[in-house]
Amino acid sequence: MTSTVSFQHVPESAYRPSRRHFLKRFAGSMAAVGLLPSLGLAGLEARAAAFAPGAVADEAFWRLVKDQFPLRPGLILMNAANLCPSPYPVSDAVFHFTHDVDADASFQNRGKFNDLHEAALAALARYMGADADEVVITRNTSEGNNLVIAGLDLKAGDEVVLWDQNHPSNNVAWDVRAQRYGFTVKRVATPGNPQSADDLIAPFAEALTTNTRVLSFSHISNVSGVALPAKALCTMARQRGIFTLIDGAQTFGVHQVDLHDIGCDFYTGSAHKWFLGPKEGGLLYVRRERVGDLWPSVVSVGWEQASRQGARKFGTLGQRDDAMLAGVGKTVDFLETIGNARIEARVRALAAALKTGIREHIPQAQFHTPLTPELSGGVVIFGIPGVDLRAAFPALYSTYHLGCAVMGSDEPFIRFCPHIYNTMDEVERVMEVMKGLA
Numbered sequence: 544m545t546s547t548v549s550f551q552h553v554p555e556s557a558y559r560p561s562r563r564h565f566l567k568r569f570a571g572s573m574a575a576v577g578l579l580p581s582l583g584l585a586g587l588e589a590r591a592a593a594f595a596p597g598a599v600a601d602e603a604f605w606r607l608v609k610d611q612f613p614l615r616p617g618l619i620l621m622n623a624a625n626l627c628p629s630p631y632p633v634s635d636a637v638f639h640f641t642h643d644v645d646a647d648a649s650f651q652n653r654g655k656f657n658d659l660h661e662a663a664l665a666a667l668a669r670y671m672g673a674d675a676d677e678v679v680i681t682r683n684t685s686e687g688n689n690l691v692i693a694g695l696d697l698k699a700g701d702e703v704v705l706w707d708q709n710h711p712s713n714n715v716a717w718d719v720r721a722q723r724y725g726f727t728v729k730r731v732a733t734p735g736n737p738q739s740a741d742d743l744i745a746p747f748a749e750a751l752t753t754n755t756r757v758l759s760f761s762h763i764s765n766v767s768g769v770a771l772p773a774k775a776l777c778t779m780a781r782q783r784g785i786f787t788l789i790d791g792a793q794t795f796g797v798h799q800v801d802l803h804d805i806g807c808d809f810y811t812g813s814a815h816k817w818f819l820g821p822k823e824g825g826l827l828y829v830r831r832e833r834v835g836d837l838w839p840s841v842v843s844v845g846w847e848q849a850s851r852q853g854a855r856k857f858g859t860l861g862q863r864d865d866a867m868l869a870g871v872g873k874t875v876d877f878l879e880t881i882g883n884a885r886i887e888a889r890v891r892a893l894a895a896a897l898k899t900g901i902r903e904h905i906p907q908a909q910f911h912t913p914l915t916p917e918l919s920g921g922v923v924i925f926g927i928p929g930v931d932l933r934a935a936f937p938a939l940y941s942t943y944h945l946g947c948a949v950m951g952s953d954e955p956f957i958r959f960c961p962h963i964y965n966t967m968d969e970v971e972r973v974m975e976v977m978k979g980l981a
């Protein structure tokens with residue numbers, strides 16, 4: 544491919560934060576560490592109440608939300624598919640709990656973490672449309688996927704159907720298991736430019752056979768941004784007695800997900816992505832009826848009791864990071880303060896603004912992500928023919944302070960994943976920089 548990586552005509556205002564902007568951000572971080580009056584969760588809740596439930600809210604509100612995050616001034620971080628910052632109310636809580644354990648690691652002092660862990664499970668279940676005995680806090684999506692893959696009884700003659708866009712932890716991990724137990728792994732490709740949910744359902748419908756035992760797919764692909772019609776796929780699988788695993792790494796915490804309504808058997812996610820929670824935390828959901836179909840991969844202290852408590856059976860993982868577990872509950876508090884519907888609407892609005900801007904300013908850009916909201920979410924992926932985006936990637940960060948991802952080798956493409964800590968002003972600045980590339 545031709546390599547044209549010079550940036551042209553990028554106005555300085557696009558990437559050099561103004562003094563006003565810097566002072567404002569500085570004030571925000573000082574407020575958060577307690578040197579200035581902080582808005583706090585109650586303040587945020589009061590501001591959120593001014594908007595209709597689920598309405599996107601205005602830019603002033605989102606600037607307040609942004610100030611809840613310790614983001615480096617000037618940085619435009621749009622990398623939520625990979626890793627997200629936690630807001631101060633979460634990172635402060637994790638910091639506080641960590642100190643508490645380090646100050647006094649006695650059984651007596653740590654007893655309170657049992658309640659905090661229970662509260663976190665209850666909050667997670669509430670947020671995800673599940674029951675508290677159907678969820679367990681893991682380390683991440685990779686672990687959740689592997690707990691399911693390793694825990695199901697599969698044998699020669701059985702078939703597992705995967706989306707070919709699945710992440711390695713829900714893809715290669717099946718191959719490794721299949722080598723040991725002799726079952727078959729089948730991969731399904733979906734059209735590159737889907738026009739409707741039916742375009743995405745049809746290839747899966749064709750692939751399922753009477754031998755299929757499991758259908759496993761990413762809710763939203765991290766390599767294309769395509770959102771699969773999860774409920775329709777799960778309904779189709781259930782009618783044929785097929786178990787479903789949804790890898791929710793790209794929807795957990797950001798989309799309104801009602802697990803009972805979707806009807807999947809297993810769902811996994813990472814707290815450190817869109818959920819904005821503590822690092823190395825994750826969710827595994829196991830539908831109540833499926834608990835008996837899944838073997839635990841790790842058995843440790845507490846097994847006797849946990850084995851009778853639904854999905855807790857998959858949570859005897861030895862000594863845990865109590866601060867992380869408690870922090871998951873604090874994260875749900877934060878998300879609920881803003882409102883799940885509002886968070887999804889905002890992320891969709893930012894993604895739509897990015898798509899519109901790219902189409903307008905870089906007409907030759909080729910989208911891997913559908914433009915329709917029904918078939919996509921917060922992941923926006925595109926390439927620019929003739930432009931070596933991999934060569935441009937270092938300068939996007941070092942000169943223009945954009946945190947995003949580059950993928951692919953022959954025809955590299957860029958992935959922008961905006962979140963609630965981004966502003967529409969940042970979307971415009973991203974456009975200025977990308978225009979300079981095209």
Ligand SMILES: Cc1ncc(COP(=O)(O)O)c(C=O)c1O
Pocket residue numbers: 624625683684685686709710712761763764765790792793813
């Ligand atoms: C769809 C999907 N599944 C799983 C993962 C793995 O997440 P983690 O590394 O937090 O386990 C990712 C990470 O990007 C992902 O995009």
